[in-house]
Amino acid sequence: MDKKKEVVMVGMDDSECSHYALRWALQNLGQTLSRSHLLLFSAQPLLEFTVDLINDLQENQRKATLSLLANAKEICAKHGIIGEMATEVGEPKEAICKAAEKLDIQLLILGSHGRGAIQRAFLGSVSDYCVHNAKCPVLVVKRPA
Amino acid sequence: MADVVAKQRKILVAVDESEESMYALSWCLKNVVSENYNDTVVLLYAKPIRSAYATLDGTGYFFSSEVVATMESYNKEMAGSDMAKAKKVCNDFGEVEVEKRVENGDARDVICRAAQELGPVVLVMGSHGYGLIKTYFQLYSF
Numbered sequence: 001m002d003k004k005k006e007v008v009m010v011g012m013d014d015s016e017c018s019h020y021a022l023r024w025a026l027q028n029l030g031q032t033l034s035r036s037h038l039l040l041f042s043a044q045p046l047l048e049f050t051v052d053l054i055n056d057l058q059e060n061q062r063k064a065t066l067s068l069l070a071n072a073k074e075i076c077a078k079h080g081i082i083g084e085m086a087t088e089v090g091e092p093k094e095a096i097c098k099a100a101e102k103l104d105i106q107l108l109i110l111g112s113h114g115r116g117a118i119q120r121a122f123l124g125s126v127s128d129y130c131v132h133n134a135k136c137p138v139l140v141v142k143r144p145a
Numbered sequence: 146m147a148d149v150v151a152k153q154r155k156i157l158v159a160v161d162e163s164e165e166s167m168y169a170l171s172w173c174l175k176n177v178v179s180e181n182y183n184d185t186v187v188l189l190y191a192k193p194i195r196s197a198y199a200t201l202d203g204t205g206y207f208f209s210s211e212v213v214a215t216m217e218s219y220n221k222e223m224a225g226s227d228m229a230k231a232k233k234v235c236n237d238f239g240e241v242e243v244e245k246r247v248e249n250g251d252a253r254d255v256i257c258r259a260a261q262e263l264g265p266v267v268l269v270m271g272s273h274g275y276g277l278i279k280t281y282f283q284l285y286s287f
Contacts, residue, residue, distance in 0.1 A: 028154075028177075028266060028267070029176070029177065029179075030179070030181065031179040031180070031181060032176045032177070032179075107176065131272075137169075137172060139267070
């Protein structure tokens with residue numbers, strides 16, 4: 001009887017930092033990833049426009065997100081790891097934490113923009129939010145300057 | 146025929162007396178340490194330097210040098226025993242290189258400084274899971 005595999009989730013967007021985080025994880029945590037399920041997650045931000053436009057724009061957003069995830073899945077395949085894709089609509093930081101809880105994630109991996117304190121105050125930080133609010137261990141991968 | 150030497154990696158783990166950091170250490174040993182690499186786990190313990198204590202009502206107290214000396218030796222003992230506990234967790238896990246570092250100062254600065262110096266591949270620490278108010282008291286009332 002197969003022991004239940006742990007699920008490791010990598011939060012992705014179109015930034016170079018999250019792709020760096022994915023590659024870092026594939027290189028350094030290869031052993032852990034090969035014995036767990038790898039989930040590639042990307043959030044589609046909610047768009048606020050008129051009702052007519054919204055469906056088209058949301059559909060475009062969905063296509064862009066899925067192609068981003070497919071690309072990430074290919075990067076995983078190059079390292080011999082199978083990544084599954086998942087996406088939700090919502091604000092990235094909340095969507096990531098909610099998904100991590102719902103799917104009983106054992107490890108959340110995120111990239112970091114490396115912004116200073118003032119930029120963080122204005123633009124927000126997904127990794128900061130998740131470190132404080134996710135119920136599971138969080139690994140924040142920083143890109144070397 | 147030359148043997149491929151496994152890449153050397155340093156893993157910095159911040160430990161204190163809490164259960165959370167022991168859990169983080171054992172989590173790290175299970176999930177981060179890998180046989181594919183030549184891993185060294187560096188256990189870092191920060192000994193806080195305290196010469197003045199503040200109380201909630203705003204008055205501060207300075208302690209005489211004898212009291213400070215007693216507290217220092219107590220802190221040293223605590224550091225020793227926590228390190229021993231951490232070392233035991235590592236030994237129980239199996240074959241892994243362990244280094245110990247005890248430094249003086251505020252844990253936050255000590256950890257960041259050590260991370261800068263050692264250039265580890267990853268820094269592991271536990272989280273107390275304090276809410277907003279508890280965090281405030283931890284940060285602003287020694």
